[in-house]
Amino acid sequence: RRSGDAEPAKFKPPPKPVIVDRQRQTAERRFLSPEFIPPRGRTNPLKFLIERKDMIQRRKVFNIPEFYVGHILAVTTADPNANGKTSRFVGICIQRGGKGLGATFVLRNVIEDQGVEICYELYNPRIQEITVLKLEKRLDDNLMYLRDALPEYSTFDVNMKPQSYLDSEEVPVNKLQVRMKPKPWSKRWERPKYRIKGIKFELPEEKMKEAQKWNKPWLEFDMMREYDTSKIEEKIWKEVNEELKK
Amino acid sequence: MALVNGRLGLSIAHQSSTVIQRHFSVTGACSAIQKLTRVRVVDNSALGNTPYHRPPKCIHVYNKNGVGKVGDTILLAIKGEKKKALIVGQKMPGPTMTPKFDSNNVVLIEDNGNPTGTRIKTPIPYLLRQKEGKFSKVLAIARNFV
Numbered sequence: 253r254r255s256g257d258a259e260p261a262k263f264k265p266p267p268k269p270v271i272v273d274r275q276r277q278t279a280e281r282r283f284l285s286p287e288f289i290p291p292r293g294r295t296n297p298l299k300f301l302i303e304r305k306d307m308i309q310r311r312k313v314f315n316i317p318e319f320y321v322g323h324i325l326a327v328t329t330a331d332p333n334a335n336g337k338t339s340r341f342v343g344i345c346i347q348r349g350g351k352g353l354g355a356t357f358v359l360r361n362v363i364e365d366q367g368v369e370i371c372y373e374l375y376n377p378r379i380q381e382i383t384v385l386k387l388e389k390r391l392d393d394n395l396m397y398l399r400d401a402l403p404e405y406s407t408f409d410v411n412m413k414p415q416s417y418l419d420s421e422e423v424p425v426n427k428l429q430v431r432m433k434p435k436p437w438s439k440r441w442e443r444p445k446y447r448i449k450g451i452k453f454e455l456p457e458e459k460m461k462e463a464q465k466w467n468k469p470w471l472e473f474d475m476m477r478e479y480d481t482s483k484i485e486e487k488i489w490k491e492v493n494e495e496l497k498k
Numbered sequence: 499m500a501l502v503n504g505r506l507g508l509s510i511a512h513q514s515s516t517v518i519q520r521h522f523s524v525t526g527a528c529s530a531i532q533k534l535t536r537v538r539v540v541d542n543s544a545l546g547n548t549p550y551h552r553p554p555k556c557i558h559v560y561n562k563n564g565v566g567k568v569g570d571t572i573l574l575a576i577k578g579e580k581k582k583a584l585i586v587g588q589k590m591p592g593p594t595m596t597p598k599f600d601s602n603n604v605v606l607i608e609d610n611g612n613p614t615g616t617r618i619k620t621p622i623p624y625l626l627r628q629k630e631g632k633f634s635k636v637l638a639i640a641r642n643f644v
Binding site for chain 1: 540587591594595596597598599600601603619620621624625626627628642643644
C-alpha cells in the first residue's frame with residue numbers, strides 16, 4: 253500500500269512548551285518574618301540560635317503564613333471558656349512587635365460599634381489556625397492611628413471569605429489616606445517622629461507647621477543608630493529555609 | 499496668639515479671638531477601672547440609657563486593691579443613684595490573647611447578681627465564663643462573645 257506519496261505534508265513541529273520556573277520565581281521574593289532578626293545588642297548569639305531552633309520547630313508543626321501590617325487575618329485559638337473550645341477573631345493587623353518566641357501581633361476590629369483589639373503571640377501553642385483573608389500592605393508599619401480614625405476604617409466583616417492570591421505576585425500596597433476623628437487623639441500623629449503617611453490631615457496649616465518644630469532631621473544621619481540587617485537577614489534566611497525543608 | 503495678631507494687624511489686637519481654646523488634660527483612660535473613672539453602660543436598661551448631664555462614674559471597687567479589672571463588681575453613681583455594676587471590658591491591655599476594648603464597658607447589676615437590662619449587644623470576653631456561678635445570668639443575656 254502506498255498512502256504516503258499523496259500528501260507529503262511538511263513536518264510541523266509541535267509548539268514549544270512554555271516552562272514557568274515556579275521555584276525560581278518564588279525564591280526571588282524572599283520574606284523573612286521580622287521576629288527572626290535579632291535585635292542590636294551585646295547578647296550572646298547562641299541565645300538567638302537556640303530561639304530560632306525552637307521557632308523553626310514550631311513552624312514545622314504549624315504553618316504561620318507570611319503577613320504584614322495591614323493584612324486582614326482570621327485567628328482561631330483554643331479557649332477553655334468558649335463553647336466549642338475554640339474562638340475565632342477576624343481583624344486587621346495593626347502592629348507586629350517582639351523578637352524571637354515572644355513575637356506578637358495586634359488585630360483590631362470594630363464589632364457592634366465597639367472597637368476590640370487582641371494581642372496574639374505568634375508562637376503560642378493555643379493558636380490553632382491563622383488564615384490571611386486579604387493581602388494588603390499599607391503605607392505605614394504601625395497602624396495604631398486607626399484607634400483615632402473613624403470607625404469605618406477598622407470595621408471588617410467577620411464572615412469574610414479568604415481571597416486567593418498567586419504566590420509570585422507582589423503584595424499590593426493600599427495607599428489609603430485615613431480620615432480621623434476630631435482631636436484630641438491618643439498620640440499626636442501629626443508630629444514627624446511617627447512618620448505617618450497614611451492619614452489625611454485636615455488640620456490647619458499652622459498646626460502642621462507647629463508640629464514640624466519637633467522635627468529631628470539629624471536622626472537619619474546618626475551613625476551610632478545604624479543597624480544594617482541585610483547580611484544578617486541573608487544568613488538567617490538560608491538557615492531557616494534549610495531547616496524548614498528537612 | 500502672637501501669630502494671629504501679627505498677621506491680622508492692629509485692628510483685632512484689642513478684641514479677644516472668637517475661639518478660646520481651653521486645653522485641660524483629660525487623662526487618656528489607659529488604666530483599669532478605679533474610683534472616679536467614667537464608664538460606659540452597655541446593656542439596654544433604662545437607667546443606663548437615659549441621658550443625664552453627668553456621665554456614670556465609679557465610686558467604689560469591691561476589691562482588695564482599689565483597681566477593677568474585667569469580672570470585678572463596682573459601685574456606680576448614675577443619675578444621682580448608687581448602683582452596682584460588673585466590668586465587662588476595659589481600655590487597659592490585659593494578658594496576651596485577651597481582648598482590649600476601646601471603652602470601659604460595664605453592665606448594671608442588682609445586689610443579688612441579677613442584671614438590670616435584658617440584652618447586651620456589645621461583645622463580652624470569654625474570660626467571664628470562668629466565674630459562671632455568680633454571673634451566669636449576665637452571660638445568658640449576652641449576645642456576642644469575643
